[in-house]
Amino acid sequence: xxVSSRGEYALRALLVLGQSCGxxxxxxxxxxxxxxxxxxxxxIMLQLKNLGYVRSKRGMNGGYxxxxxxxxxxxxxxxxxxxxxxxxxxxxxxTAYEPCPLEAACMLQPLxxxxxxxxxxVLDETTLDxxxxxxxxxxSGGKIIESSHDx
Amino acid sequence: xxVSSRGEYALRALLVLGQSCGxxxxxxxxxxxxxxxxxxxxxIMLQLKNLGYVRSKRGMNGGYxxxxxxxxxxxxxxxxxxxxxxxxxxxxxxTAYEPCPLEAACMLQPLxxxxxxxxxxVLDETTLDxxxxxxxxxxSGGKIIESSHDx
DNA sequence: ACCATCTTGAGCATATTGGTCGTGATTCAT
DNA sequence: ATGAATCACGACCAATATGCTCAAGATGGT
Numbered sequence: 001x002x003v004s005s006r007g008e009y010a011l012r013a014l015l016v017l018g019q020s021c022g023x024x025x026x027x028x029x030x031x032x033x034x035x036x037x038x039x040x041x042x043x044i045m046l047q048l049k050n051l052g053y054v055r056s057k058r059g060m061n062g063g064y065x066x067x068x069x070x071x072x073x074x075x076x077x078x079x080x081x082x083x084x085x086x087x088x089x090x091x092x093x094x095t096a097y098e099p100c101p102l103e104a105a106c107m108l109q110p111l112x113x114x115x116x117x118x119x120x121x122v123l124d125e126t127t128l129d130x131x132x133x134x135x136x137x138x139x140s141g142g143k144i145i146e147s148s149h150d151x
Numbered sequence: 152x153x154v155s156s157r158g159e160y161a162l163r164a165l166l167v168l169g170q171s172c173g174x175x176x177x178x179x180x181x182x183x184x185x186x187x188x189x190x191x192x193x194x195i196m197l198q199l200k201n202l203g204y205v206r207s208k209r210g211m212n213g214g215y216x217x218x219x220x221x222x223x224x225x226x227x228x229x230x231x232x233x234x235x236x237x238x239x240x241x242x243x244x245x246t247a248y249e250p251c252p253l254e255a256a257c258m259l260q261p262l263x264x265x266x267x268x269x270x271x272x273v274l275d276e277t278t279l280d281x282x283x284x285x286x287x288x289x290x291s292g293g294k295i296i297e298s299s300h301d302x
Numbered sequence: 303a304c305c306a307t308c309t310t311g312a313g314c315a316t317a318t319t320g321g322t323c324g325t326g327a328t329t330c331a332t
Numbered sequence: 333a334t335g336a337a338t339c340a341c342g343a344c345c346a347a348t349a350t351g352c353t354c355a356a357g358a359t360g361g362t
Contacts, residue, residue: 001152001153001154001230001234001236001237001239001240001270002239002240003152003239003240003285004262004349004350004351005350005351005352006350006351007258014260015258015259017278024170026306026308027307027308028307035252035253037351037352038354039354040197040352040353041309042308042309042310043352045308046308046309046310049308049309051339052309054308056305056308056309057308057360058307058308058309058358058359058360058361059305059307059308059359059360059361059362060306060307060360060362061305061306061307061360061361062306062307062361063308064309075262079152081355083152084152084214084250084319084335085152086152087152088152088153088154089153089154089159092295093295094295094296094297097295101186102163102185102186107282107283107285108159108162108163108165108166108282108295108352109293110282110285110287110288110289111226111273111277111282111287112154113289113291113293113295114191114287114288115270115273115274117289117290118153118269118270118272118273119266119269119270120323121268121269122260122265122269122299123266124319129259131258131262132257132258132262133253135259136261136265136358137261137265138264138265138268139268140260140264140268142260142264144243144245144248145245145266146203146245147298155318155319155320156320157319157320158356164351177332177337177338177339178338178339179338186349188320188321188322190321190323191320191321192321193339193340193341194321194341196339197340197341198338200339207328207338207339207340208327208328208329208338208339209327209329209337209338209340210327210328210329210330210331210339211329211330211336211338212329212330212331212337212338212340213328213330213337213338213339214338214339215339240318246314286312
């Protein structure tokens with residue numbers, strides 16, 4: 001149930017851009033702030049550009065800036081675009097559905113659908129702006145603690 | 152955010168054992184019912200045995216059986232044992248916490264904690280018996296449909 | 303012209319995934 | 333006792349994904 005480093009790095013980059021409200025940041029500056037290698041970050045920024053999240057400006061005084069307001073950037077979409085479907089199993093995916101060979105006899109599909117629904121609900125209700133303003137509220141209040149159980 | 156085939160296969164095996172209430176099933180029978188290759192399934196069954204979910208009996212008329220009742224098998228635990236922490240990022244993991252280099256400045260941790268909390272809630276509240284009896288209830292009623300958004 | 307900067311594609315080491323296969327070790331039926 | 337059935341265990345392997353590095357090109361400002 002992991003998010004890859006690429007997805008994490010992309011979100012970090014979007015966050016620093018979102019916090020710099022419209023300012024242009026170079027790869028080097030973003031790399032410093034996100035603690036991601038410049039070379040690797042280049043790839044990620046390119047992808048974010050192609051996905052329409054950022055604009056770039058070449059040449060002197062160039063760099064990257066957010067294309068839209070942080071309120072308009074849905075975290076669920078960012079993760080889908082960078083990491084693929086949210087569904088833990090393709091038999092429960094909206095965007096990449098594939099039938100499972102067990103078909104009707106499969107007792108797991110409802111579980112995977114439920115997981116996908118709940119994850120999607122959380123991530124789709126969160127915008128970049130929510131992350132910046134700290135509007136993400138956990139049940140534990142941000143502590144890493146098993147409420148009764150956990151992982 | 153994937154579950155690997157190994158985890159899916161393990162759950163399938165537990166399901167067929169759970170449905171055979173105490174009967175001993177050979178690897179071959181389980182393989183047939185789960186559509187998993189016999190050789191690969193061996194590895195998985197061995198792991199399930201070492202984890203305490205199943206018992207095995209060698210020799211003629213041997214095979215596998217569930218060690219405990221399906222009601223006592225928590226899906227969250229099964230997945231943790233087979234796939235590692237539920238948390239999408241180690242900075243939010245209860246069972247395998249590792250600090251992120253951004254530390255306090257990281258605006259993503261609350262999100263990852265929230266995701267982990269919600270996934271853990273779903274998986275820890277579900278038992279093998281729930282899967283067998285069809286007690287898993289999705290908001291969409293089992294349809295793969297974007298409620299407003301999804302993945 | 304020149305330099306800062308993004309752009310692009312190649313390449314690469316490592317880990318993970320998803321297996322196969324062969325050889326034992328047990329146990330039961332006969 | 334013997335042999336067949338069955339699990340146990342470890343070696344091995346191919347394909348893919350991950351997480352990068354690097355070099356060379358394109359572009360724009362001064």
